[in-house]
Amino acid sequence: MQWGSLSEFLAMGGYGLYVWTSFGATALCMVWEVLAVWRQHTSAVAGNREVS
Amino acid sequence: MSFMGINWFKYSSPQAFYPLAGSMIPWFAAAAIVLIGVGLYIGFFVAPTDFQQGEAYRIIFVHVPAAWMSMFLYVVMAVWAGLGLGLNARPSFMMAQAIVPTGAMFTFLALLTGAMWGKPTWGTWWVWDARLTSELILLFQYVGVMLLHASIDDLRRADRASAVFALVGVVNIPIIYFSVRWWNTLHQGASVSMTAAPKMAATMVIAMLLMTLGFWMYSIAVALARMRCVILARERQPSWGKNSSIHEVAEAR
Numbered sequence: 001m002q003w004g005s006l007s008e009f010l011a012m013g014g015y016g017l018y019v020w021t022s023f024g025a026t027a028l029c030m031v032w033e034v035l036a037v038w039r040q041h042t043s044a045v046a047g048n049r050e051v052s
Numbered sequence: 053m054s055f056m057g058i059n060w061f062k063y064s065s066p067q068a069f070y071p072l073a074g075s076m077i078p079w080f081a082a083a084a085i086v087l088i089g090v091g092l093y094i095g096f097f098v099a100p101t102d103f104q105q106g107e108a109y110r111i112i113f114v115h116v117p118a119a120w121m122s123m124f125l126y127v128v129m130a131v132w133a134g135l136g137l138g139l140n141a142r143p144s145f146m147m148a149q150a151i152v153p154t155g156a157m158f159t160f161l162a163l164l165t166g167a168m169w170g171k172p173t174w175g176t177w178w179v180w181d182a183r184l185t186s187e188l189i190l191l192f193q194y195v196g197v198m199l200l201h202a203s204i205d206d207l208r209r210a211d212r213a214s215a216v217f218a219l220v221g222v223v224n225i226p227i228i229y230f231s232v233r234w235w236n237t238l239h240q241g242a243s244v245s246m247t248a249a250p251k252m253a254a255t256m257v258i259a260m261l262l263m264t265l266g267f268w269m270y271s272i273a274v275a276l277a278r279m280r281c282v283i284l285a286r287e288r289q290p291s292w293g294k295n296s297s298i299h300e301v302a303e304a305r
Binding site for chain 1: 096107108111114115118153154157161165168171270274281284285288
């Protein structure tokens, strides 16, 4: 482990902005996709009930 | 066809596949969470600092898995589309349709994280070099498949048209993969290949592979979940009668 403190970890040797933007965007996209599919499924189930 | 005592053809019908997919999703999701969690831990706390790029190189742990998935998912999508065309099988087209948005998302992420990596190491967000340009074209192909499918009202025609489009586009995959060898690119060559030892520390490779496996499991879970939505949306037929909508049939099984 090469991190002395939390702030050192967040700074990422001066590249914090780039590293955390990359990881943050990836996490955001994946979580958003899961929620979107979830909502799509809920509404599809509801739509199915209406037709029948 | 009976393999391991299971009649696999049974699951080529949407009604049977729907509950099967539902029971598989939690396993793939759990595997994805564990693999990504361990991968992140090794990537941030075990893997050493790169002597050339400092900590900026840690972007590799999302950039490379996202880029690999973007190409891999395109091939998988095209294979399902091709199967759909060859066997005239509706579920294959549905599977292809279910994979496209996830593939497009990973292509977008590969480009975005690439820009985030390019700025500190190359000094620019973007260059029109062969690797970056062909990956951007891949994003347009994914969007093209989605738009083409959405723009044709007749679902059978939409399936076939977008399948042909997807299959033709497979030609771009080897171009992306070999671009760093065929042309002189600013993008670095492959750090990991099948034929040579990795050009980086073992812990870095392990973290990268764990993240890739995690993204793979994630893609399967999301594609299966979207497949269920597609089945629900497309198999909705009033003729099925009052108490037999697909969801209720599936739940009853």
